[in-house]
Amino acid sequence: xxxxxxxxxxxxCVLSACSTLSESxxxxxxxxxxxxxxxxxxYITTDVSDQALAKAKQANYAPRLRxxxxxxxxxxxxxxxxxxxxxxxxxEQTWSVFASVPEPLxxxxxxxxxxxxxxxxxxxxxDPSKATELTSEEAIxxxxxxxxxxxERTNIVLNCPVIPFAKKK
Numbered sequence: 001x002x003x004x005x006x007x008x009x010x011x012x013c014v015l016s017a018c019s020t021l022s023e024s025x026x027x028x029x030x031x032x033x034x035x036x037x038x039x040x041x042x043y044i045t046t047d048v049s050d051q052a053l054a055k056a057k058q059a060n061y062a063p064r065l066r067x068x069x070x071x072x073x074x075x076x077x078x079x080x081x082x083x084x085x086x087x088x089x090x091x092e093q094t095w096s097v098f099a100s101v102p103e104p105l106x107x108x109x110x111x112x113x114x115x116x117x118x119x120x121x122x123x124x125x126x127d128p129s130k131a132t133e134l135t136s137e138e139a140i141x142x143x144x145x146x147x148x149x150x151x152e153r154t155n156i157v158l159n160c161p162v163i164p165f166a167k168k169k
Contacts, residue, residue: 035135047159065157085118092131105164116161
């Protein structure tokens, strides 16, 4: 029993040493801006399943993320770890649109749909001169219904956790 207790203490110390950062330990990553239901969100991109996009986003190339993409057509009752993120490759809009975010942001989130893994959907304006800022999934789907944009599902998976932040007053 004494041996088990000693091993538990040693194991606990080893684990806590792995997670302890000194006050001077920091990581610098680009903080990106996006939209969710008309509100600004901030996120980081750490991993991407497409090598060219990983390079463009200065992220890790992680081809195994594609393993998370289900076979399509997927029945609605089949749930996956992926959420939808809408990107605008022709640069009519620089901020992506997220289908969900943690609500509230941070450790108290109650949103069971949020996942930091995103399946990229590409949004293209049929007439770029009519492009406006789309700030929600609903606005994108409405624009598609109106024949203003096309939406194409890709097989690109991104790891982009949404970051909690305090709004400036």
